[in-house]
Amino acid sequence: MTQSRLHVPHPPARPGEKPDFSYLEIPPAGRAARPDTLASALEIEQLGTGMVRVLDEHGQAVGPWNPHLEPEELQVALRHMLLTRRFDERMQRMQRQGRISFYMKSTGEEAVAVAQAMALQPGDMLFPSYRTQGLFIVRGKSLVDLMCQCLSNTRDMCRGRQMPIMYHWAEGNIFSISGNLATQFPQAVGWAMAAAIKGEDRIASSWIGEGASAEADFHHALTFAAVYQAPVILNVVNNQWAISSFQGFAGGERRTFAQRGPGYGIPGVRVDGNDFLAVHAVTRWAAERARARGGPTLIEHVTYRAAAHSTSDDPSRYRPKEEWQAWPLGDPITRLKEHLIGLGEWSEERHAALEKELEAHVTACWKEAITYGTLSEGPTLDPVSMFEDVFHEMPQHLKRQREELRRLLAEQHAAAQAAAAEG
């Protein structure tokens, strides 16, 4: 008789230990075949176990997935990724100075959002996670707008109702970011179903972290997408960590996240998430498939969360500090930069100049954003506006509560004035 025993997943290394990514099999760039966009999910199951990679270790684009983008487009991509990183760094600093309450960086995974937003059409609807700020940057949302949201100031698109980074952009076809994990995944499928019902050629795309893929909403998304062959791209951003839990706690020890797709009858493609060209190519492939009535695709982006989970987190408590340096897929920005330099379309000088330009741009945006108010300094939103938008039309009980708050604020104001007059 043998007794059963609970298996508890262990990350390869904890603080003080040597980083170890040997669990990750990395095939050489160019090896994965690029199947027809309408190939059946079963036919292409191997795309879920390997890894689509285009940029090789010398920074050259190789193999059938090379999207053959124009150098100008790659330069734009580099700019978007760098801007995302500079923006993240600035906002993190501003949080540390107490100017905003919270922040989450996307450092190390900028290629995912930037490449995908560039590979999709402007009319396609995006259902983002909190770590895909690059989507907004590619689509042209001004940094000032994003900063104003983080500041909860008078120009905040959420009118002070949301924590920092919970952006949305209706005109830009980007849905609202939710604090509740994974909810957007099946919603994107519903949006895509509506596009199909209405007979449009627009598609939807959504992102979740590998950790959040454990939520039931992941299953809802894949089931509905498969049943209705919805024109949707479902992305799992596998950055190895979900706060302190490594990807094994989301089931990554047994199967790749991409491999879940075929179980539902959906192609699953695993891609080097730090390879701009590969992410772009795979997204194009999935988008073509969706538009050609080929249905949904599940994409797993293999990447690494280089920064802390959020400004409330201290990763040195649960993972080796050196992991990011040891990450075998490198830095997406460096890789694209080296590729462009190899093409003769970029140089260290131009890169340095771009960095400087973007840094100045971020500074100018921040200076403008704070003129619309900060957490501590005016101008401020009117607190009684909090009662608006709960419903389309304000019911009686909310009107009454609004009056009560108005009275209260007036009293507070009068008391403060009286105190100031005395003092």
Added chain:
Amino acid sequence: MAQMNMVQAINSALDVMLGRDPRVVVFGEDVGYFGGVFRCTDGLQRKYGEHRVLDTPIAEGGIVAAAIGMGVNGLRPVAEIQFADYIYPAFDQIVSELARLRYRTAGDFCAPVTIRTPCGGGIRGGQTHSQSPEGVFTHVCGLKVVMPSNPYDAKGLLISSIENEDPVVFFEPKRIYNGPFDGDPHKPAVPWSTHPKGEVPEGHYAIPIGKAEIVRPGKDATLLTYGTMVHVAEAAVRLVGVDAEIIDVRTMVPLDVDTLCTSVCKTGRCVIVHEATRFSGFGAELSATVQEECFWHLEAPIQRVTGWDTPYPHAFEWDYFPGPARIAAALRGVMEAR
């Protein structure tokens, strides 16, 4: 006795129970190796091993469902939901399953699960890190619902919850994890070491579920409240200068009607305070109970001071939070009524 903040008191309760009862298992997102995002389970995995203190996948429905299965198979699971705002994916498992298992099987099956979850605002968490959904669960038959207001109670009540044969939803007001909070965010933070209830025995003790506590005896009016708002109510009473009796409800289900209503019958005036939204909030149940039990003793209409009926807005946290000024106004209101 030791000095503990609420996080340490909760940790100590779990430690005591893991040590005493091999059936106790503790799990949740980031609970194991890391020790929880609020550090409530710090050090427990190291002490009791990975089979008793577990990290879980990010799936609240899965966490509660697994807790039910473990409970049915003889364990005493203590599951953490990282924020009360993230409890909803588990709603079906809690409402349709956990709460009713004993009833629908005529007592043949039950799952003595404790669900711990941080609740409440005041930490700039916006609408997804600030909610107080206790009223949602008090409306479900078969669940006990508890919310402590200090370290001493937190430990004693958590131990009782784990030892209880029924499922318990145990809400932890995160604003007061590190110290009592009187509702003024501009004052420097006060640690629990300044408060008598920051003295906590290291060993086992239990505070019975279903017993309210008179926090401040008084004869002019009764303030019924729980969680963070106990401390805010105390500040409001100091502000108004009336001799009000403050009662910490502590357990919402089952409710200590005797203690509450004896007080209101004595004072004839009642103010109910909670941070959760007003409409169909737990205050409505308290108000109805007081009306039914104390009608002939009431000198003034019962007043409720609560969060507004909107989601918790990030920028207007302190306009939303029912602070001492609003409680004081209600208190004056019931005192003036004749």
